[in-house]
Amino acid sequence: MLTQEKQAPALPETDTMISGSQALLHALSVEGVDTIFGYPGGAIMPIYDALFDFPGNMKHVLVRHEQGGIHAGQGYARASGKVGVVFATSGPGATNLITGLADALIDSTPLVCITGQVFAHLLGTDAFQEADVIGITTPVTKWNYQVTDATEIPEVLAKAFHIARTGRPGPVLIDITKNAQLQKFPFQGYKRCDHIRSYRPKPIVRKEYIERAAELINSAKKPFVLWGQGVMLGAAEQEFREFLEKSGIPAAWTIMGAGALPSDHPLNVGMLGMHGNYGPNVMTNECDVLIAIGMRFDDRVTGRLDKYAKQAKIIHLDIDPAEIDKNVKTTVPVWGDCKETLPLLTQLVEKKQHTEWLAKFQEFEQQEIDAVIREELFPTSGEMTMGEVIQQLNELTKGEAIIVTDVGQHQMVACRYAKLNHTRSNITSGGLGTMGFALPAAIGAKFGAEDRTVVAVIGDGGVQMTIQELGTIMQSGVDVKILILNNQFLGMVRQWQELFHERRYSFVDIQSPDYVTVAKGYGISGRSVNQRADLNDALKEMLEHPGSFLLEVMVTKENNVFPMVPQGCSVSEIRLK
Template sequence: MTGAEIIVKTLIYNKVKFIFGYPGGAVMPIYDSLFTYKKQIKHILTRHEQGSIHAAQGYARVTGKPGICLSTSGPGSSNLITGLADALIDSTPLLCITGQVSSNLLGTDAFQEIDIIDISIPVTKWNFQITKPDQIFEVISKGLNIATNGRPGPILIDITKNTQVQQLNQVIIFPPKTKTNLKTQNKINKKELQKVIKTIKKARKPIIIIGQGVKLANAENQLKQFAEKTNIPVASTLLGMGILKTNHNLNYGMLGMHGNYQNNILILKSDLIIAIGLRFDDRLIGNIKTISPKTLIIHIDIDNYEINKRLKPTIYLLGNLKHNLNYLIKNFKTNSTEKWVKTFNLLKKVERKYVKEKEFIKNKIGITMPEVINYINLYKKTNCILVTDVGQHQMSASRYFNFTTLKSQITSGGLGTMGFALPAAIGAKIGAKRRQVICIVGDGGFQMTIQELGTIMQYEIPIKIIILNNNFLGMVKQWQDLFFNRRFSNTKIYNPNFTNLSKAYNIKSKKVFVKEKLKENIKKMLKSKEVFLIEILVEKEYNTLPMIPTEKSVSKICF
């Protein structure tokens, strides 16, 4: 058995069903073996390696399984770096296999040789270079375990070409005796949990902030029960959107730079912050010095690295969120926060008056981004998955999309990768065939991975693509508008005819530039069973509000 065949059989043994990749010289033996086992593993040929890793991310986000990515050496492997960084900061489980020149050529600057191991160290949870075929099963199996164990993340395994073609003398019977199995410690600290319960009971103005860690722990139901039992208002990070249904009475939406008014104002008045499965990044809290030193902080997370990184918690709990929440639900009795909840509702009305009503002015000639999201809400399926790129449309979609089911939001949060959405939507649809996938992109980010329309065409992937086109790099323009005296330096963008381009890929398309035609065309697209692209010309003079200037207090929120 060759090393390449062991690689493929190891993946099959570990129940891998899909691989996203792009072939090249240093992985040709693996691709030859994939041809033999194409009934067991389906390979999705993307149009660029960055497309393949973002597709693997989309697949991982909806399934909870590691997304598998395969690329050749040199530029093939270096094109994965952005996706690896994105996956690391957003805790997405990936296994990336890269080809490498033969072992005897390592360090000689051979054709398409780069030191991908050293390059990828800062953007991977773990990496390893295989130079012998007898290492393959153990290393790949270990990599898959590490990717999903504890806080998920990306793994890169580099395999030299001679290893792929080398024959092993001994016969390997799957599964081999060697087996790697890592387990997370799931013990809970009852003493600290009792402190948490006593602290919550004493609080009169508590707020819960939820992050993606709740999704990764599959603890959405436990979070809902915990919020309802304690009757505490819930705010969310960008990646935490969709954990609670949008219409839940305790869900007050997003917190942070473009978050909801009530959350950003009242977090400064709270006497207790309960942070669950999140990192206190700069766009969530802003200037941390404005948080009162009298405010108590409870931080629950699986990763010790996130504890005390920006805000020092009064109490912290490490470990599995589901187990910690189950204990709190079981042992917590009653809470009195009615006045505090009423305050949230009052400020929610303030935002509705000064922000939302302006977003939906009917006699306005131009189309606004929130109007588009509103019509999507009318006609989307309840099992829908929202995939967004990065920019103004991302914030508008996250604020106004009606989340009705679990695992329904995919976006690039920590890294903010433009070009993420289109390939991620491909992976999401492959991972969740029965669910509707809506991909919302800006005209700038769309063109960074536009070639993946070829992947959609080849595999007939029926996603719905909505381009919100304002002929500007909208979010950068917004900053120039608000903070750089409207000096719009290099943010105006001249675009191709997106609908004609999509037709070249045999994709149905429609352009909408009149408000009166918006509703009927969104309905037509979402009712279609095929892939459909709709380009909507939205207002150029539009800013996503509210907004907190960078490094400012959340109290500086502006309309």
């Protein structure tokens, strides 16, 4: 019954006259789109008109701002592995997508954004709500295209989905002029795209490079794996795990890679980068073979490049050839989809256990526990810490929830300490660092993974950037748990001001509204706690509440996130305090 409902409506017969808007919706339906995040407006009205009674089960989620729409699309894509679809109107509707496009491009998130555009004959006349959307979005899209004739729509949409989801995924924007949305044309069917001659999403795997990589790994005494989101984008979690378990190599993750291997896997040694774990950062400059899988050596991961892993031979597995040698010169490039390359590598590596080498990571972990973690996660006096909130959340969710984070101190704390049992459970704005990402992304994530608990962990700064999306939650009835960690500061900026700007706290003491009252105004239950004794009960109430719930936890004001690799320092110069 249910499957029948979800079935796409039958395509119109060949030569049936349909409008561009109908052709668009049929394209989305063939591509398996079940959810659209959008906001209507003048130049996209024909599409919305067609959507009004379009058969089938395509949901449309009315957001409160186009930025919220695109972040929701990102959250949906990241949670589900499917392409996120976003509608916006011309001019301001389209320009409001820019931050999300830039975010999706740098974090390789597959999106297809449809923007309305003024009538083709008005292009370039400074018409009402006209903006050069193709021009503006070119540097922040994997591909974009302006449709001015309805007959182009099926082929262009097929290309858009193919480009968005294949190779290194990314955002695609299709700008459709209003005349093309209205124009009737004889439908010629919809053919999904699987080949564009100028586009090679998947390189041919070269066995000799796999062999050379395997030789290096087999002769390594201190091999170290760094993994990123590529493992998840390639749906290669199982292949990755098999590679690690056979080779016995300790592995650390970038924040985009979190969750591809469960947090408690014995070979998972923690997080890399500026606020990553102590051992992984120090050991980057100790290992003899560094195996980077689906990650791009971001500066927040590498610290100072000329002092980064100089002693090591570098093997880099990546699907994007532009990433190889971009930041770190590789010894062996393994260019390809890690879903294909990892099993080939696993076949050739010897079964090993690097017990002593792994023990070194554990020594560093113990140091970090003593210097930082114990106090952060299990404080017994003083005000609450962000870490203990995440720790108690872990105990209640048992690592089963999807954790969506915003940007700043709470993000680093949540990513460091959240227990993740499953892949696609950590959704954060990694590359662009977009404050305001979490609330809308959590909405999208819930639509993308309806059977999972979604907790948005947000700071008091970020939540105020897209707080209007509470309206989306109210209207759609989506169940999102909103956990605001309020330290009454723009905490990360304050931390830097404390450490590097002589405590000159320039414009970081941000005030908050009464979040519980705000939530109440949107019909969302809420609670605020500032006592440790109430924390566990409040978290329980949030998780057990039927439907969305907002919980504000007042945490200590001037806490710093440690360890930290100060900007311009080497990863081995990581500070514990």
